[in-house]
Structures are given as structure tokens and as C-alpha cells.
Amino acid sequence: MSKQIAVVALGLNNSDVQSELIDKSESISQCFSASESIKRSSLFATPAFPKGSGPDYINTVIMLETDLTPEMLLERLHRIENSFHRDRPYRWAPRSCDLDLIFYEQAILPSKAEFKKYADFTTEQAMETTPDELILPHPRLHERAFVLGPLREIAPDFIHPVFHKTVEELWLELPQEQRNEIRKLT
Secondary structure, three states, rough: OOOOEEEEEEOOOOOOOHHHHHHHHHHHHOOOOOOOEEEEEEEEEEEEOOOOOOOOOEEEEEEEEOOOOOHHHHHHHHHHHHOOOOOOOOOOOOOOEEEEEEOOOOOEEHHHHHHHHOOOOOOOHHHOOOOOOOEEEEOOOOHHHHHHHHHHOOOOEEEEOOOOOOHHHHHHHHOHHHHHHHEOOO
């Protein structure tokens, strides 16, 4: 298999001490070798989601060049999370390491219909339902300033394979209040 471009979002907020989170995000980012990592965004501080559910997050996105399939890459991301003691006591709990596969080239998995089903969920439905399979692109990324903000820094012209809009266009469609909530740290 030839090398493919994948985008991974990293978030963590299991501490109120921002410097601890920054150091840990650097350690997690180093799990991707220099030969894989093409670009990494700056670090951003963002409020926990849902609002008030925990300390602020540190977020970044990493663009990788990989010869792994999407499923193999997701498995690798889960192994990295586990090595950083990722605990999943409940949906959207504070996290020691959260790695999400956002894009894998222009892949739409498992189908456009399945993607749309999850992309169209209300927040309440998304809180109650977790897909049993990998959905690509990430079905909620178009609603998340904490993903789009860092991603627009390194790939503003990347085109969403379902919505056919650039990352920059998706960013500008977010409410101004959400865009104002993220703060660049580095």
C-alpha cells in the first residue's frame, strides 16, 4: 500500500495544571515518528465539552503519512491511548489521552449514508450513541472548533470529502462564540 495522508486530533484534560498537559501532549505527539509526521499544529486551550464537564483541554492536530489502513491506524491510536492510561468511565469524561482519526485521505467509511447518520445526530443523540465501526471522516468534526481551529492552521484548504468544503469554510460556519473560545498556546 502506498503512503496515505491521515489527520489525527489529540486532546487531553485530566489535569488543571496547563504545563502538565502541555508536557504530556508533547510526549504523546512523539509517539509518531519523524518519518510519519508531516505537520503538527500549535497547541490550543479549549473549554471542556460539554461545557463545565471538566478542566480545559489542550488540543492539537497531527498530519501523518502512513502505510497503515484506516482500521490499523485506529488500532494504533487506541494502543497509544492505552499506554497513556486512557480511561473511559463515561462519554466525554476528562481524558489523559484522546486520539481521534479525523480524515484518512478522502475516505468515506463505511458509507456516505452511515457517515450522514452520525453527522446528523443531535448532541443528545451523540452523547448516547457510539458507532460500532470506524466512521470517516469524523462525523462531528464540522461542529468542533477544537478540531477545526488547529486543523485550519496546517491544512486550511483540505476539502471535506462529504461536505465538499474546505477546513477554512467549515471553520467560518461555526458560531463566532465557539471560534472565540479556543486560545493558541504555542
